[in-house]
Amino acid sequence: MLRSLAHHRGGAVASGLVAFIGTVLVTTMAGLLGTGLADTTIGDDKSFLTQFPIILGGWVVAIVLFAMVSTVGVALAGRVEEIAGLRLVGATPRQVQARFAGETLTVAAIAAVPGLAAGMLMGGFVLDRMDAAGLTEPGTVYAPGIVLPVIAAVLVLAVSVVAAWIGSRTLANRSPVADPEPAAPTGRGRNRPRRIAAALLLVAGLGSSSAVLGMDADDILTTAMTGPAVVLVAVGLCALAPELLLLANRLARSGSNASAHVARINVTVVPRRTRPLVTFLVLFVGVSAGTLSMQGVENGHAAPGGDAQLLAAINYLVVVLLGAFMAIALTNNLMASIAQRRAEFATMSLVGSTHAQTLRMLLREVGTGIAASVVAGTLGAMACVVPFAVAKTGSPAAAFAPLPYALAIVAGAAIALVVATLAGRRVIRTA
Amino acid sequence: MSHPSHAAAPPVVRVRDLRVRYEGEAGPVDALRGIDLDVPRGSFTAIMGPSGSGKTTLLHSAAGLQTPTSGMVELGGADLSTLDATRLTKLRRRRVGFVFQAFHLLAALTARQNVELPLRLDGKRADPRRTQALLDRVGLGARGEHRPHQLSGGQKQRVAVARALITDPEVVFADEPTGALDIRSARDVLGLLRALADGGQTIIMVTHDPVAASFSDQVLFLADGVIVDHLRRPSAPEVASRMATLVESAERAANTVEIV
Ligand SMILES: Nc1ncnc2c1ncn2[C@@H]1O[C@H](COP(=O)(O)OP(=O)(O)OP(=O)(O)O)[C@@H](O)[C@H]1O
């Protein structure tokens, strides 16, 4: 198995990194939870240090699962021939899935050890910062224990295996002689479960954020309900990535040059190639912009005090952690999906496309993905923050302050463009 | 310089002392060991030779798809070694049509879009009637909207032939264009190439099939990286018997090496 991993280093590195950061985040929360449950912890801190890590940890686990499914899916798309080979010599779909689940478990286990150590250190650091900000009592000391952090790491391992199983399901179940790169969207019926899931997530998210409207401005539930709503809506929009791409493609100015022409066809016919980008960029923009925007509303209108400051710190922490996580997942997946197009780029060159033309085609596709993600992420975040702003200030205006959105959009778009340009140039030149 | 009107037209492809060496892990391979070649405009040349004799390497080097180790290639008067990658690409897509041994069609594009791509890359609009006429000519008039995965191997090959012709190139290179075709479609493609040559199109084709070679004006026989023989106005039986001799001596050479 390790031999096979060595042959697919790119995919293994991507899954390993996602598993590593996932383990760090979940273990950090476990360390804080351990402290909250410890006997040495003082009064008020007990409830805070149990609720906060459980709520946030739950979200982190969900997002790690989501990121792993996508990462494994992208990594396996580069191995369709190997999968077809296994199936042709008689492997059942289950055997193929088990093989990749095993591989992913190996990679995640290797990543878990440093992840566990880093997460425990990180927990101490976060508590130290909270203490310095006066959010916790001075007498509360970091006491993560070992049981909870280890459970957290094992949880991420389990999540990785589940993700590999889900992520490899489609490829393992297709006919081994099917086209290695299905150009036409196959099986229309398969879109239904995804669309229903997306609709449910959006309804739940928007419902949760609208519920805030009836609440008192100082009610802590306003924040507690809007934060998760932002994440739910972003995940729901991610699930609609293919539709968002098609819409953006239709609205895009139809360029007459060859690069734009081919890019447009690619996005329409093979949205799968651009989908990982949209998935992570929508998450990145939606969650970062939403959380930053909420915090902006809060900062402007809440009376400064212990609780408000506490929540501000937590929210910024969430943005930084999830932002970093999704930026890494975005980079990984984008690089992997570009590397898989080597043969296609080589064909372009054989037919007479210059390197510059091929790169322009790729960047045009990435640009369409960025446009779709940025618009969807921004609108989703705004929809969640408007009720929050109304509850806090009596008017929706504060939800439209541009800075949080601009920050998230510029950072996300810059990462995507820089990664696509560098990775694209390298792959095209060596194709 | 004067242009004596009685001299023959300059060759479209001129190759001088062309050498290609592949540096492999198991030692270097000399795929081409000094090739000289003049291909007259409007001629139909077939290249034959045992597997591994360097046919694909010769075709790729002559078409500007790969840089030779040494020697000179001139295409329509342009010395390829003086061009950078971008200018070489532009020259290729304007003046060269290439039918690849492995098709190389883009999976996301329909047959029609694949055929028109070289024109678009060159910033030109494709005339839909011309594309349709070409598709008709290769027998795929009704398949224009199909994508490659919806076509058989032979149909893909014919799309590749149509794509190579869309720009009206000075030379068409074809690497075993009939390798994946049944007898009938092979005849159709060869008949098309013959008709194009009669109309003044220069064609250089690699093939293993003596019948295919018999459609050409002259056959060059390649063995171990050098041109060892040629045949004008070939007939299929003649080509077959020369090839048999060639393969036999190649085998004998290989056996000698093994014994030593
Ligand atoms: N990229 C490469 N690296 C190393 N050796 C190569 C490479 N490409 C070709 N060769 C070697 O160069 C020689 C000529 O190869 P080429 O592909 O030109 O043969 P060919 O005549 O087209 O054969 P076939 O009829 O099987 O297509 C062979 O010995 C082959 O092994």
Ligand SMILES: [Mg+2]
């Ligand atoms: Mg060959």
